[in-house]
Amino acid sequence: MRVMLVGSGGREHALAWALRRSPTVSELVWAPGNAGAKGLCQTAGVKADDLAGLVKAAQGMKADLVVVGPEAPLADGISHALEEAGIPCFGPSREAARLEWSKVFTKEFCVRHAIPTAPYRVFSDPGEAESYLERGGEGFPTVLKADGLAAGKGVLICRDLGEALEGTARILRRREFGAAGDRMIVERFVSGEEASLMVFTDGERIAPMPPARDHKRIYDGDRGANTGGMGAYCPAGNISSLQIQEAVETIVRPSLKGMAEEGHPYRGVLYAGLMLTADGPSLLEFNCRFGDPETQVVLPLLQGDLAEICLACASGRLDPSTVRWKSGAAVTVVLASGGYPGTYRTGLPISGVEEAAALEGVIVFHAGTRREEGLLRTAGGRVLDVTAVGESLAQAKERAYAAAGRIRFEGMHYRRDIAAGAPSEESLIQ
Structure with a gap:
């Protein structure tokens, strides 16, 4: 099998490492890759945002499969572009990936399909948002979310009205997140234990990965600014097997069913950010790709063949029994x-x-x-x-x-x- 991998970070190096270990992979090209490719695989000088260049590179190597790491190419529609060229893509379509690139869409989708999530309001006018918050909003603390992709920085937890007004100014007035902040969600803060669940899926069948937990803050003791992630471990013992099954049945499976009903079957990795509450799991957000750095602790425990799993997901024929863990x-x-x-x-x-x-x-x-x-x-x-x-x-x-x-x-x-x-x-x- 000839495989092309898209991306350039630590998550993608972990994917390249796992794909290279697959006995079915005869050729692996990483675009654009990083210095970790030395001695592992070839690289292609095509950036992850160059869709036409990526399709051309995949065609040039006669790829049997393209695995997409980061979220931006998925939001740009790389899956459809590759499939039009006859190349299977491990990663959802642009429409299905909207679960990540539009938080407003995801909240409305959850309401349509009775998926548990926190109460919310949506605003595009800063004055209306400020007035709502001054009247009490969803109570405090509260959560503000920029609608679009904001490199993991578009979610603000505000302890009081002052912080909420400053957050609103950042998103809707000063436009610190650009077009991602055209709309803003004001969401009720939900208490509980935060957990993550990643699954492989072909749109119908689901194979959960062992739960991993990351550390977002820059300093020890979860202090300081948020980052892309300063470390992770797996398995994470803060979510039980029963809670995983409950999250699959109340959040993951209804989401896949809902996307299919709306004409956008979801194939790839679905990453659910959860809050485990006394009433059961509640959805915080979806990511439509592997987490970073969670991938780096999950894939070393994979016993199955990653390339075969990815191709099965992309082709709609996933057999969950083939996804085994050490x-x-x-x-x-x-x-x-x-x-x-x-x-x-x-x-x-x-x-x-x-x-x-x-x-x-x-x-x-x-x-x-x-x-x-x-x-x-x-x-x-x-x-x-x-x-x-x-x-x-x-x-x-x-x-x-x-x-x-x-x-x-x-x-x-x-x-x-x-x-x-x-x-x-x-x-x-x-």
Whole structure:
């Protein structure tokens, strides 16, 4: 099987690593890829937002399958463009991916299909939104959401009226999120335990992945600014097997049925952000692709053939029994540039990666790197995703931090408490 992978981050390096291990993959091309491709696969100099270029590259290599990592190409319609060229795409159509690229659509979709989610109002006029909030809105704290894709930064949790008015100004008045902020949701804050659930699906059949949990805040103790994710661990013991099944039956399955009824069958990965409440799971948001850095801890535990699973999803013939998982656990520690998630320098030399990767159970995924004149250098905010697997979460964590300690670049920082709040081994999902 000839496979093309789209994207350039740590999630995509993990996908490339897993696809390369597939016995059915004869050729793998990563577009545009990053420095982690060295010794793993070929790269193509086509950016992820160049749909015509991606289709041409896939045709040129006679791809049997294209796997899409990031959300933007899906929102731009890459799936349809590839299918028009006769190439199966692992990733939903633009219309189905609207579950991620329009939060307003998703809330309205949930109402139409009786999917549990928090009460909300939608505004495009800042004055009307401010007046609503001043009258009490949905109570405080409250949640403000920009409608469109905002690189994970378009959700604001506001503790009081002052913060809510400032958030409204950011989204609707100052337009900090551009067109993504043309509309804004004011949503009731829901209390409970936050959890994530990713599933493979061909539009009808569902194969859940083991639950993973990420750490969004920049500093230890979940302090500081939100980021794209500073680490993750799997399995996450904060959601039980019964809760997973309940979420599948009350949220995931009705969503797939609803998309099919509306003429947009959903195929690919569906990622449900959940709040586990006393009344059952409530949907916070959908992502229409693998999570980052959750992918980096889930895929090392996959026992099945990722390429075959992706092709089966794209072709509408997924057999959930073929999606098998290893026992054990995985932990990812993200090494970030100094200043991230704010301004940061790039082009700094990196050392110790090969030494770290040689440790038992360790895989170093590249997120923001490039090679110049034979040297590995930083090229982004999140630079490397140091991942380790072990028989237990404790062993995986110990290995990941031992490996992180071998790597050096100027200004490097990382959290020291990834998986520190994880439940005991006895309570982890088996």
